Amino acid sequence: MRGTVLYGPRDVRFEERDEPKILKPTDAIIRLSVTCVCGSDLWPYRGIQKIEQPAPMGHEYCGMVEEVGSAVKTVKKGQFVVGSFCISDNTCPNCRAGYQSGCQNLDFMSGAQAPYARVPFADGTLVATREVPSPDLLPSLLAVSDVLGTGWFAADAANVKPGSTVVVVGDGAVGLLGVLSAKQMGAERIIAMSRHESRQKLAREFGATDIVSERGDEGIARVKDITKGVGADSVLECVGTLDSMMQAIRSTRPGGSVGYVGVPHGANLDLQQVFFTLVRLHGGPAPVRRYLPNLIKLVLDGKINPGKVFDLALPLAQVAEGYRAMDERRAIKTLLQPSGRN
Amino acid sequence: MRGTVLYGPRDVRFEERDEPKILKPTDAIIRLSVTCVCGSDLWPYRGIQKIEQPAPMGHEYCGMVEEVGSAVKTVKKGQFVVGSFCISDNTCPNCRAGYQSGCQNLDFMSGAQAPYARVPFADGTLVATREVPSPDLLPSLLAVSDVLGTGWFAADAANVKPGSTVVVVGDGAVGLLGVLSAKQMGAERIIAMSRHESRQKLAREFGATDIVSERGDEGIARVKDITKGVGADSVLECVGTLDSMMQAIRSTRPGGSVGYVGVPHGANLDLQQVFFTLVRLHGGPAPVRRYLPNLIKLVLDGKINPGKVFDLALPLAQVAEGYRAMDERRAIKTLLQPSGRN
Numbered sequence: 001m002r003g004t005v006l007y008g009p010r011d012v013r014f015e016e017r018d019e020p021k022i023l024k025p026t027d028a029i030i031r032l033s034v035t036c037v038c039g040s041d042l043w044p045y046r047g048i049q050k051i052e053q054p055a056p057m058g059h060e061y062c063g064m065v066e067e068v069g070s071a072v073k074t075v076k077k078g079q080f081v082v083g084s085f086c087i088s089d090n091t092c093p094n095c096r097a098g099y100q101s102g103c104q105n106l107d108f109m110s111g112a113q114a115p116y117a118r119v120p121f122a123d124g125t126l127v128a129t130r131e132v133p134s135p136d137l138l139p140s141l142l143a144v145s146d147v148l149g150t151g152w153f154a155a156d157a158a159n160v161k162p163g164s165t166v167v168v169v170g171d172g173a174v175g176l177l178g179v180l181s182a183k184q185m186g187a188e189r190i191i192a193m194s195r196h197e198s199r200q201k202l203a204r205e206f207g208a209t210d211i212v213s214e215r216g217d218e219g220i221a222r223v224k225d226i227t228k229g230v231g232a233d234s235v236l237e238c239v240g241t242l243d244s245m246m247q248a249i250r251s252t253r254p255g256g257s258v259g260y261v262g263v264p265h266g267a268n269l270d271l272q273q274v275f276f277t278l279v280r281l282h283g284g285p286a287p288v289r290r291y292l293p294n295l296i297k298l299v300l301d302g303k304i305n306p307g308k309v310f311d312l313a314l315p316l317a318q319v320a321e322g323y324r325a326m327d328e329r330r331a332i333k334t335l336l337q338p339s340g341r342n
Numbered sequence: 343m344r345g346t347v348l349y350g351p352r353d354v355r356f357e358e359r360d361e362p363k364i365l366k367p368t369d370a371i372i373r374l375s376v377t378c379v380c381g382s383d384l385w386p387y388r389g390i391q392k393i394e395q396p397a398p399m400g401h402e403y404c405g406m407v408e409e410v411g412s413a414v415k416t417v418k419k420g421q422f423v424v425g426s427f428c429i430s431d432n433t434c435p436n437c438r439a440g441y442q443s444g445c446q447n448l449d450f451m452s453g454a455q456a457p458y459a460r461v462p463f464a465d466g467t468l469v470a471t472r473e474v475p476s477p478d479l480l481p482s483l484l485a486v487s488d489v490l491g492t493g494w495f496a497a498d499a500a501n502v503k504p505g506s507t508v509v510v511v512g513d514g515a516v517g518l519l520g521v522l523s524a525k526q527m528g529a530e531r532i533i534a535m536s537r538h539e540s541r542q543k544l545a546r547e548f549g550a551t552d553i554v555s556e557r558g559d560e561g562i563a564r565v566k567d568i569t570k571g572v573g574a575d576s577v578l579e580c581v582g583t584l585d586s587m588m589q590a591i592r593s594t595r596p597g598g599s600v601g602y603v604g605v606p607h608g609a610n611l612d613l614q615q616v617f618f619t620l621v622r623l624h625g626g627p628a629p630v631r632r633y634l635p636n637l638i639k640l641v642l643d644g645k646i647n648p649g650k651v652f653d654l655a656l657p658l659a660q661v662a663e664g665y666r667a668m669d670e671r672r673a674i675k676t677l678l679q680p681s682g683r684n
Contacts, residue, residue: 094597101620255439263617269611270609271611276626277444278444279626282622
């Protein structure tokens with residue numbers, strides 16, 4: 001088969017690779033229905049995160065089970081599954097506490113921008129649907145795997161409750177789905193910080209009640225205006241820079257919470273500054289596995305349509321163009337469609 | 343009267359000062375029953391925190407109301423009161439949310455290492471007892487004002503619940519009262535990190551079930567051993583350095599919480615490191631006013647005896663020796679006893 005490999009900054013190749021095989025009895029092999037490019041793939045693509053050797057790319061996935069190892073019990077050949085980008089056993093104390101992204105056997109999915117992929121710890125990582133879903137639901141089910149699960153965790157970590165006032169920093173796909181998540185959790189007011197018209201539009205569609213296009217001190221002043229001088233109850237940080245983190249913290253009321261899910265790059269936080277804000281911080285790689293059953297149900301029931309963040313769909317073979325479009329901000333997020341064995 | 347003024351590093355003077363007067367209708371003047379030296383007073387005493395001009399010291403206090411301004415409604419002359427080290431109106435949205443240390447009219451108490459002190463926003467800052475308490479309860483009631491309130495906030499911010507496994511980093515008075523607080527909140531296992539025998543003893547008396555004297559990687563390994571490889575549910579950070587903060591974070595399980603109350607000095611946190619731990623951080627200056635009614639009741643009912651952290655009592659006039667004893671770790675915390683107008 002052919003799959004996606006990153007060789008270095010802006011060097012994405014779609015090339016011949018071995019088809020994945022069962023290596024351990026807890027593995028499953030899946031045939032990808034759809035896959036995509038993640039915002040976090042852009043860190044190594046842009047050279048901000050170094051890679052040591054050619055890296056098989058792709059960690060968001062859903063598809064049909066082709067084969068399972070002898071120890072796999074909860075999924076079987078022919079089922080449609082959605083999995084988390086974090087590989088987890090779902091039995092260790094950290095998993096049982098709902099933090100599968102801190103699993104004692106944690107690994108990260110890779111190589112899913114391909115027609116087939118191996119999923120370790122299949123029982124602990126995958127959730128099967130009762131029936132094979134209709135094709136129009138595939139983009140939304142794919143979104144559950146990471147980008148929605150991550151936006152959902154941002155809102156959960158920021159302690160969004162019915163009636164909350166929420167700010168979302170970052171208008172990438174995660175931020176936009178953070179808006180959707182906050183709305184689902186009953187937030188009354190959702191302020192999306194965005195400077196791009198197409199993203200503002202989608203934010204409003206997902207539930208944003210206010211748009212703030214200013215950043216830095218001006219952006220914070222606008223949030224304070226909207227919240228009667230107090231700041232927001234919950235702020236979702238969906239970027240990962242020091243600026244966006246400070247924007248988030250300074251937009252929060254004392255005793256409020258920041259949920260941060262943008263992988264921090266070069267963010268050295270002066271803790272004394274944070275101390276006097278009295279803001280709660282919680283974040284990290286999202287424990288998507290915890291949310292999978294609920295989020296899959298919301299999609300299948302037609303309650304949410306997170307697949308709308310995919311504003312570009314390409315054949316998998318054109319994956320390099322998919323990266324370029326996101327890098328140049330021509331696309332929010334690129335859906336990739338495998339065809340046969342490519 | 344004579345009161346305490348810090349002129350520069352290790353230059354504490356007990357000198358003639360004007361007696362405080364009502365300046366605003368919301369003020370009260372109190373006669374201190376007892377007062378004390380705070381661990382945080384040592385930052386400027388040691389020159390780590392610069393002072394611009396001679397600073398009247400002291401922010402922990404309890405005593406008799408001598409006079410109130412015309413707008414004060416909830417306390418009156420002749421009552422015994424305990425107040426928070428944070429001055430708050432207790433009516434703004436931040437106060438109503440329980441974060442009086444983020445009050446929109448926030449100020450910090452000062453000048454309480456003296457026979458008399460002025461307390462602004464008396465209604466929002468002070469709580470009166472029904473009767474004048476017996477003298478043996480004074481040290482514990484004084485502790486409520488800051489050092490216990492701060493330890494209590496550390497435990498609350500670290501989300502201590504019945505059955506929790508708790509680690510306390512720092513064996514100063516705040517850390518020791520963090521142990522007491524965790525015990526009161528129903529923690530099952532309380533691991534005190536301490537290298538000093540007298541403090542270990544008090545920690546055990548307050549409820550510590552385990553003592554870890556190692557620090558750094560070794561200390562973390564010991565905590566992991568005790569918690570079956572998982573880490574603690576809740577960790578109280580009661581020091582304020584980068585080392586102690588990382589010690590706290592790395593001792594916490596994924597999804598667990600660090601409550602940090604040591605004022606951070608030189609603590610630049612690499613947020614990417616924190617991100618992958620999945621640890622929740624909450625801290626800041628303690629909203630003691632929120633806890634005052636409950637903590638005063640626990641002391642008056644004889645349920646807790648936080649005054650035990652005072653292992654040195656001196657006449658107020660010997661305040662300089664009180665600072666020296668704490669600086670040289672000869673004392674955990676110094677109680678100061680005013681006598682008349684000194």
